[in-house]
Amino acid sequence: MALLDVKNVKKIYTTRFGGSKVQALKDVSFSVEPQEYVAIMGESGSGKTTLLNILAALDKPTSGKVYLKGRDLSQVKEKEMAAFRRQNLGFVFQEFNLLDTFSVEDNIYLPLVLAGKKYEEMHKRLLPIAEHLGIMDILKKYPYEVSGGQKQRAAVARALIIKPQLILADEPTGALDSRASDELLNLFTQINQSGQTVLMVTHSVKAASSAKRVLFIKDGQVFHQIYRGCQTNEEMYQKITAALTVLTTGGELK
Template sequence: MSLLDVKNVKKIYTTRFGGSQVQALRDVTFSVEPREYVAIMGESGSGKTTLLNILASLDKPTGGKVYLKGRDLSTIRDREMAAFRRQNLGFVFQDFNLLDTFSLEDNIYLPLVLAGKKHEEMSKKLMPIAETLGITALLKKFPYEVSGGQKQRTAVARALITSPQLILADEPTGALDSRASDDLLELFTKINQEGQTILMVTHSVKAASHAKRVLFIKDGEVFHQLYRGNMTNEEMYQRIAETLTVLSTGGDR
């Protein structure tokens, strides 16, 4: 069974005074299998951020359905949604979303604190993750005391500590320099190889070239998809760049 099923999802926004409508998503259908690493690409305004918000249950589709492990997200009550997200989804944001008044350790613990977990259990879960991400020595520091790359590793640790079904990453390399971006992408590859399913929205061809599959969104629909197969990162990069050129020039699927 697929981990994530997106079926005929549509999203229409009505302007403030109801004068006109904007269709952000027209008919999006795709699935994500367990242990996959999928990137979503598209030009600004193509609908990819809207799609990510719907997958994260931060927004609701106008039509269609989203299923996570067979569960229809539209059937989850509002008062249960926060707990559902904590238990099933991990989030990695472009701007890190760390609390400056919390240490890195406390930022990572936050989802478990909200879930009512005990400190001993939280510490036991944190240490192997921190070691894998190379941030063990930084845990007592505050976000303003570390680099952007270290902040993003902290955000990844926070996403992983709940053992989520799916990590949703929104432009995770967008605020990083090239070296920190490379480090993060290697990290994503590693945690995916260890079994974590990842879905990433990105403008970066380099970031997408690390994924196993790339979905291209155009005018609110899945325009094309590209599978890695046996391609190297360099070959994947070239194929993605070629597809984006076709996308921007109005080519056929």
């Protein structure tokens, strides 16, 4: 069974006074299997952010369904939604979303604190993650005392500590320099190889080249997809670049 199943999702926004309607998503369908690493690409305004918000249960589709491990997200009651996200979804954002008044350690603990977990359990979960991500030496520091790459590693740790079904990453390399970006992408590859399912929205061809599959969104629909197979990152880069050229200029994909 697919971990994530998106079926005929449509999203229409009505302007404030109901004068006009904007169709952000027309008819999006795709599945993500357990342990996949999928990147979603598309031009600005193609519907990527809208789709991510729907997958994160932060927005609801006008029509269509999203299933996470067989559960229809539209059937999750509003009062249960926050707990549902904490239990099933890990988030990694471009701007890290760390609280400067909390230490790195406490930022990572936050979703477990909200879930009512005891300190002993939180600490037990954190140690192997922090060691794997190489952030043991910054746990007692504050976000303003560490680098962008270290902040993003802390954000990844916060996503992993809840043992999520799925990690949703929104432009995770967008605020990083090239070295920190490379480190993060290598980290995502390691996390995925350890069994974690990852879905990433990105504008970066380099970031998408690290995924096992790339979905392209155009005019609110899935336009094309590329499977890694045995291809290298460099070969993926070339294929993704070619697909984006067709997506922006027209023509046919080979």
